[in-house]
Amino acid sequence: MILVTGATGFVGQALVRHLVARRRPIRLLLRPGRKSLQLPKGVPIDAVVCDLGDERALAAALRGVTHIIHLIGAERESSRASFERVDVRATRALAEAAAKAGVRRLVYLSHLGANRASAFPLLKAKGIAEALVINSGVPYTILRSAVTYGPGDQFITGLATLLRRTPGFFLMPGDGEMLLQPLWIGDLVEALDIALEYPPLENQVISIGGPEYLSLRQIVGQIMDTLHLKRWVINIPLGSLKILALILDQWRGFPMSIYWLDYLSSDRTTSLDSLPRVFGIIPARFHQQITFLTRSLNPSAGWLGTQEAL
Template identity: 50%
Template sequence: MILVTGATGFVGRALLPRLAEAGLELRCLVRPSRRSPRLPRGIPVQVSIASLADARGLRAALVGVDTLIHLAGAEWHGRRGDVFAVDAAGTRALVEAAREAGVGRIVYLSHLGADRASAYPVLKAKGIAEEFIRQSGLTYTIVRSTLLYGAEDVFLNVVAALVKLGPGLFLMPGDGRISLQPLWVEDLVTCLEWSLSDLTSLNQTIALGGPEFITFGQMVQTVMEVLGVRRLVIPVRPPFLRAGAWLMEQILPRSPLTTRWLDYLAVNRTCELTSVTQYFGLKPARFVNTVDYLRDKKWFMEMTRLIWGM
């Protein structure tokens, strides 16, 4: 039995069908909510309702589980404190419950640059979570990904929405020269699936990234070309954008444009270009070849989805 946390999120919704197709027995940990969980349709899964702060609920969800895939996080929605409550404290509670339940292995999705000493909240929280896992005594695989993108992501969809809906211009954080290495979510979930049977990944921390380095400016230009629009790109000093993002967070608790979104553009986020091929023998897709889905989106509706988590 495999328990997946974060199953209703961006990566979880892409991973579940893969695991189901492989014939694996699945259980999803879903946080309590008034709304029905957004699980992929037609996928045979068990559902356990509990938050990462609910020790009793975690113990019940882990009964009979031999592998735990931990995807849950609060990096995109919620206030800054939620990141540490979910990603750090939540992971600690989950790991303790998994150890008590006799879980054999945990696969954890982290971020490139995760570090307990990081100045960036998400990377700091992920670094703390990683250390809880390493010290837990559980067999683990920690996958550190570069920037992920796909039809239901937040980062790239926010970029595309700002490009499409903007009044003829796009406010570029800084000079747009920050180097990124975008990894398509379908390639990531292939790696996660294959890692379950890969003994060489046991007790390892693996960095995975896409097949090319591109600047954020190049990413924006590609998005404009895909959407068929032209925008005047205006460089803006990051502190001014951070002030605006902070204000948005106060007005809209689930604002997709947050200071954490801007953190992605604060430093270069790259690893070995051959990382996916080296670890899993897979040739990952190029960014320009996998973003056609942006053309078909209704962007006012998309922004509503991003803001309200629909």
Template identity: 45%
Template structure:
């Protein structure tokens, strides 16, 4: 059996769906602070509610678990979270409990650019978490992913709302030439599951991304075209963009649905274009092929 954390986020939900499709037994760990978790309907599965700080509870949850898929939802929160007190402390207690429970494999979803010395809180927290996992004494696989998109994400859906908010000219950070490598959520999760059966991924850090490098400006243009919105874009600096964000948040408190949204657009987040075909034998989808979910079903941003 595998244990899934963060299963109520958009990546975790895709992982659950693929486990159901392939009849892989799994247990979903739900944090007690999740007031209305999104759960699959019409299917039976094992679920447990436990705080990551409850070591005794974690030991019970980890009973009969062979592998853990740790997906954090801390970086998908609108709150200004202290990642030192959330993700890092959760990883510390979780890896300790997993080691005592005899878990055979620990999968951790990280980000390209993760580094304990990073100037960006999100990437620094991921780097520290990676170090804790490597030192825990459990066979691990760390997957550093490029930015992930799909229905319910905090990347493309926020950009679509950003475009719809401005009727003519849309502000863009810098010159929009930061390079990204969007990865479709289904391709990411397929790699995560296949890695379990690949000995070469054990005790290894794997960097994967989509099949193309796109600048932020190119991504915005693709989304605008999908939305059938004619837009031009103008450069702003970080302070100016923050002012625009404060204005939008005063009108729409759930925008941009993550406290670390801007971290994705400040520096390049890319890896080898052939990473997924070379490692997993999969040809990942191009960004424009799977973004019909961005077409709004109702009015508003």
């Protein structure tokens, strides 16, 4: 039995669909008060509503579980995020419960740049959570992922929504030359599935990304080409843009988390051959998959061009 946390999120929903299609037995750990997951119809799936701070309920949720994929994170909540509660304390509780339950593998999804000494709250929280997993005594695999995109994502879809909603211009963070390595959601969930039981990945921290390095300026350009938009690109210092983002973030419909600006503070890349070499996956190129934007954006949806996946 595979326990999935964060199953209502962007990655979680794609992973659930993938595991169901593979006929993998799964149980979803849902936090109280979260929105309902759109589950595949006609397929039996266990779901447990459990606060990760409830030790007894968590032990019951882990009964019969052999593997865990831990996706939960607070970054989508933007300025309202509590990394200490969601990323750190929840991971500590899950890792301790997994050790007691004799779980055979804990797969944790982290970010490129995760470091417990980072000056950026999100990357610091991910680094601390990684250490908790590593020191738990449970066999683990940690995937440090590049920026992931697909229907319902917050970064690429968020950029596309901003481009469509702003009249004639786009505020480019910094000089726009920071390098990213966009990873298609289908390739990420395939890697997560493989990481569950692949012996060479036990007790490993693996960095993964897409098959090409693209600057933010190139990514924005490809989004505009795909959506047939023309915008005047204005460079603005990251610090100034973060202040503006904090103001705009007071509207809950704002399509991006302010923590993406921290992510853009430097290049976020890894080896181009990580997925083929480690997982045997030939990753999709950005221009091959970005057409999803033409299907997923809703011109009448206000700031949010897609249904928000929490």
